[in-house]
Amino acid sequence: MSDSKIRVRFAPSPTGGLHLGGVRTVLFNYLFARQHHGKFILRIEDTDQSRYVPGAEDYIWRCLQWCGLLPDEGPHVGGPFGPYRQSERKNIYQTYAHQLVEQGQAYYAFDTPEELEAKRREQPNFQYDVHSRWQMKNSLTLPAQQVKDLLQQGYPYVIRIRMPENTTLRMHDLIRGEVEFQTEQVDDKVLLKADGMPTYHLAVVVDDYLMQISHVFRGEEWLPSTPVHLLLWEYLFGKQHMPQWAHLPLILRPDGHGKLSKRDGDRLGFPVYAMDWTDPFTGETTRGFREMGFLPEAFVNMLALLGWNDGSGQEIFTLEELVERFSIERIHKAGARFDFEKAKWFNHEWIKRLPASHFAPEVKKIFAQHQIPIPQDNQFLQVLELVKERCNLLTDFVAQAGFFFQPPATYDRAAIEKKWNPQMKACFEAWMATLTDLVPWNATTLEQSLQEVATRHGLKKNDCLLPLRIMLVGGKFGPPVFQIAERLGKAETRQRIQRALQHF
RNA sequence: GCCGCGUUGGUCAAUCGGCUAAGACGCCUCUCUUUCACGGAGGAAUGACGGGUUCGACUCCCGUACGCGGUACCA
Numbered sequence: 285m286s287d288s289k290i291r292v293r294f295a296p297s298p299t300g301g302l303h304l305g306g307v308r309t310v311l312f313n314y315l316f317a318r319q320h321h322g323k324f325i326l327r328i329e330d331t332d333q334s335r336y337v338p339g340a341e342d343y344i345w346r347c348l349q350w351c352g353l354l355p356d357e358g359p360h361v362g363g364p365f366g367p368y369r370q371s372e373r374k375n376i377y378q379t380y381a382h383q384l385v386e387q388g389q390a391y392y393a394f395d396t397p398e399e400l401e402a403k404r405r406e407q408p409n410f411q412y413d414v415h416s417r418w419q420m421k422n423s424l425t426l427p428a429q430q431v432k433d434l435l436q437q438g439y440p441y442v443i444r445i446r447m448p449e450n451t452t453l454r455m456h457d458l459i460r461g462e463v464e465f466q467t468e469q470v471d472d473k474v475l476l477k478a479d480g481m482p483t484y485h486l487a488v489v490v491d492d493y494l495m496q497i498s499h500v501f502r503g504e505e506w507l508p509s510t511p512v513h514l515l516l517w518e519y520l521f522g523k524q525h526m527p528q529w530a531h532l533p534l535i536l537r538p539d540g541h542g543k544l545s546k547r548d549g550d551r552l553g554f555p556v557y558a559m560d561w562t563d564p565f566t567g568e569t570t571r572g573f574r575e576m577g578f579l580p581e582a583f584v585n586m587l588a589l590l591g592w593n594d595g596s597g598q599e600i601f602t603l604e605e606l607v608e609r610f611s612i613e614r615i616h617k618a619g620a621r622f623d624f625e626k627a628k629w630f631n632h633e634w635i636k637r638l639p640a641s642h643f644a645p646e647v648k649k650i651f652a653q654h655q656i657p658i659p660q661d662n663q664f665l666q667v668l669e670l671v672k673e674r675c676n677l678l679t680d681f682v683a684q685a686g687f688f689f690q691p692p693a694t695y696d697r698a699a700i701e702k703k704w705n706p707q708m709k710a711c712f713e714a715w716m717a718t719l720t721d722l723v724p725w726n727a728t729t730l731e732q733s734l735q736e737v738a739t740r741h742g743l744k745k746n747d748c749l750l751p752l753r754i755m756l757v758g759g760k761f762g763p764p765v766f767q768i769a770e771r772l773g774k775a776e777t778r779q780r781i782q783r784a785l786q787h788f
Numbered sequence: 789g790c791c792g793c794g795u796u797g798g799u800c801a802a803u804c805g806g807c808u809a810a811g812a813c814g815c816c817u818c819u820c821u822u823u824c825a826c827g828g829a830g831g832a833a834u835g836a837c838g839g840g841u842u843c844g845a846c847u848c849c850c851g852u853a854c855g856c857g858g859u860a861c862c863a
Contacts, residue, residue: 297863332862397861404860409789411859442861460793469791470859477861484863508792508858531793534856538799542856589812593801597811616801619856623799626813636826674825684824699823746822753823760823 290322291498294355295488297329298340301561301570302347304622305503305535305544308587312501312532314353315588315610325495326358328369329488331481338564341369347558351580352603365495370487377482380490380520381443381475385423389519390475392441393422394434413471414449443476445485445512453511458499458530458612465511473512485509489516497527504531504619505543530612533591534619544622546570554624558583577650577677578627579643582634586627590620600633628676635675640668647681656686667771670763684762688771691780692758695787699760700751704788708751711741716781725774727766755784 292313296306317324326348328341345360357363367373384390393412395403399421404410417424422444423431435441451467475486482490492500510529517526537548549556550570559572573583585601593599593616594609601609635643644665651658658664671684715737722733731745734752738745753765756777762768769777 295863299863329863335862393861395861400861409859411790440861444861463792465792474861479861481861483861488863503857504793505857506863510792533794536856589800591800595802597802599800599812618794620801621799623813626800629813671825673827696823749822757823762824764821765823 289496289498290317290320291325291496292317292322292501293325293327293492293495293497295327295329295491295502296344297332297335298344299332299335299337300340300563301546301557301572302344302559303544303546304556304558304573304587307347307351307353307558307583308535308590309501309503309532310348310351310353311584311587311606312530312592312610312615315607316499316501316612317356318607319610322498323356324353325363325365325497326355326360326368327491327495328359328371329484330369330371331477331483331487333371333479333481343559343561350559350574351584353584370482370491373487373491374481376494377486377490378476378480381482381486384445384475384516384519385443387519388446389515390443390445391423392431392435393420393444393472393474394426394439394441395421396440411471412444414447414468417444417446417472440478442474442478444472444474445515447472447511447515453514455510455514455529457507458528459533459615460507460531460617463507463510465514467511467515470508470511473509475516485512486516489513489520492527493517493521493525499530500527501530501532504534507531530615533616535590536619536621538622538624552624554627573627577679578631579634579638579678581638582627582631585634586630589630590622591616600630600637632676635672635678640665640672643678644668646678647685650679650682651686651689654682654686656682657689659689670767670771674761674763687757687762688768691776691783692756694758695754695784696759697754697788700754700788703747704751707741708743708748709785709788711738711743711748712751712755712781712785714741716778716785719774719778722774725770727764727770730766730769751788752781755781755788 294306294310294313296302314324316322326345330336330341341359348354355361357365357368359366359368381390385392400412410416412420419425424446426434447467447470449468453465453467455463455465457463473485474483476482491497514523514526517523535544536542537544538552539548544556546556555571555573555576557570557572559574560569561572562569574580581602584603584606588601588606588610589599592610592614594611595614644661647668648658648664667685667688668681671681674684675681715734718733718737722729734748735745738748749765750760753760753762753768756765756768756772772780
C-alpha cells in the first residue's frame with residue numbers, strides 16, 4: 285500500500301451517545317491512518333433532519349478527545365475538503381442525483397410514504413425493486429409528459445437508483461475476501477429524499493470520492509447495502525477511484541443475542557457509551573466508561589482487542605504500539621461478545637502500570653464528588669501509589685484510599701467480635717500510651733512496639749491486627765495495617781484508636 | 789420469507805494440513821498475606837453437525853443446523 289494517499293474517515297450520525305462499537309471503528313481507522321502516515325477525517329452524517337439531536341456532534345468530538353483519537357480533518361479542525369458536515373453540502377448531492385437520472389441509472393418516484401406503507405401492509409415482503417417498480421408511481425411507469433408536469437408543479441418526489449437486472453456484483457473486502465451480490469435481490473434504494481437531502485447511500489459515495497477516501501472501515505451492518513455503493517461508484521466516478529472496503533465484525537451483547545445496545549448496558553449494569561450522555565429531550569443520562577472510572581488507555585486497549593490481536597499473545601498495548609502492530613489481516617471475521625469483566629481487567633492492568641500522577645487529577649474529581657478531603661499532591665500521590673493495585677476502576681479509590689483522609693464513619697464490628705475482649709482493650713490502651721514516645725514513626729517500629737505490648741498482655745500480636753485495622757479504616761480492606769498507621773501519622777493514628785476504643 | 793456474513797472452552801482468542809488444540813479474562817484449589825489485593829503454583833472447561841478431498845483435517849470443498857446483520861424518504 286502506498287502510504288502517501290491513505291485517507292480514512294469516521295462518519296457518525298449525531299443522534300446520541302457514542303457507542304463502544306463506534307469508538308472501535310474510530311480506533312481502527314485511526315490506527316490505519318497513523319501507521320501509514322495518512323489522514324484521519326471526521327465527517328458528520330447529519331442528513332436526517334428528523335433525527336437531529338443538539339449537542340451530539342460536540343459530544344462525539346469530546347469522546348474522541350478523551351480517547352486520544354483526534355482527526356486530522358473535520359468540522360472542528362477544518363481541512364481542505366470541507367465542509368465536513370453533510371447538511372452543509374446539500375446541493376452537491378442534488379447535482380449528482382440528477383446526473384444519475386439523466387444517465388438513466390436513477391429515476392423519479394412519486395409514491396407517497398403513505399402509499400408505500402399501504403403497499404407493505406398488503407404485501408409484507410414488499411420491496412421496491414426490479415420487479416415491483418413497474419407497478420409504482422415513477423418516471424419509469426408514468427408518461428413523460430405527466431412526469432414533467434408533476435415535477436413542474438413541485439409534486440414531492442424522491443430519486444431512486446435503478447438496480448440493473450440479472451447482474452452479479454462482486455467486491456473484494458479486506459476482511460472477508462470476495463463477496464457477491466445479485467442485483468435482483470437489492471432494492472431500488474432512495475438516493476435523494478423528498479426534502480432534498482441525500483440518503484446515506486448517495487452521500488457516502490459522493491463524499492468519499494470528493495474527500496479522496498482510500499479505505500473504508502465500517503461496521504458489518506453496512507455489508508448488505510454495498511452493492512448500491514458499488515453501482516454508484518461505477519456510475520458516478522469510476523470504480524478505479526473506489527476506496528477499498530473493510531467491514532468490521534460487530535460487537536455483540538454479552539448475554540442473549542444481537543448487537544450491543546445502550547439498553548443492554550442499563551440492564552446488565554455496565555456502560556456502552558464512551559462518556560456520560562444526557563439526552564437533551566428527556567434529560568435522561570446514560571453512564572459512560574469515563575465516568576464509570578475507566579482510563580482512556582484501557583478503554584482503547586480493550587477495544588482494540590475486540591476483534592483483533594497481534595498473534596503474539598500480548599494483550600496490553602499502548603496506542604503507539606497499536607499503531608505499529610495493527611494489521612487488517614489480523615482482524616477477526618466473527619462478531620465479538622463484549623465482556624465487562626475483561627474490560628475491568630484491562631483497566632486494572634493500566635492502573636497498576638501507570639504512575640499515580642497520571643490519573644490523580646481524575647481521582648481528585650471523584651473524591652470531590654464524594655466530599656472526601658484532598659491533601660497535598662505528594663501525599664495524595666503516595667497514597668494512590670500505595671493502593672492502586674487494589675483498584676479496578678478509578679472510582680474504587682474512594683473505598684481504597686478515602687480512609688487515609690477521613691476517619692471511618694462506621695466500624696465493621698462483626699469482623700472482630702470473636703477476638704475482642706477486655707485484655708485486648710487493655711492492651712490497646714497501653715499501646716496508646718507507648719505510642720506517644722515512639723521514634724521514629726514507621727511501619728517497622730510500630731509493629732515492634734505492638735509486638736512488645738501484646739506479649740506483655742499475654743496476647744499475640746497477630747490477633748491484634750484485625751482489630752487495629754478496623755479502628756483505623758473501619759473495615760477489612762486496605763494496604764498492610766502498619767503502613768496505614770505510618771502514613772496516617774502519630775496524631776491521627778492515636779486519635780482513631782482512641783475514638784474506636786470508646787465504641788468497642 | 790429473501791439476501792449477506794459468520795461458527796475453536798462461559799467470554800476474548802492462537803492455529804494459516806501434522807494437535808498430546810497456545811495464551812488471556814472469569815471460575816476453582818493451593819501458596820503468599822491473619823484484611824483486601826498483588827505475586828506464585830496447579831485445575832476444570834473448546835474445534836456446531838454430516839459428507840467429501842487428503843497418508844493426514846480445527847484448518848480446504850459441499851451441504852445442514854444455528855447465530856448475527858440487512859431487507860426505511862435511519863444511519
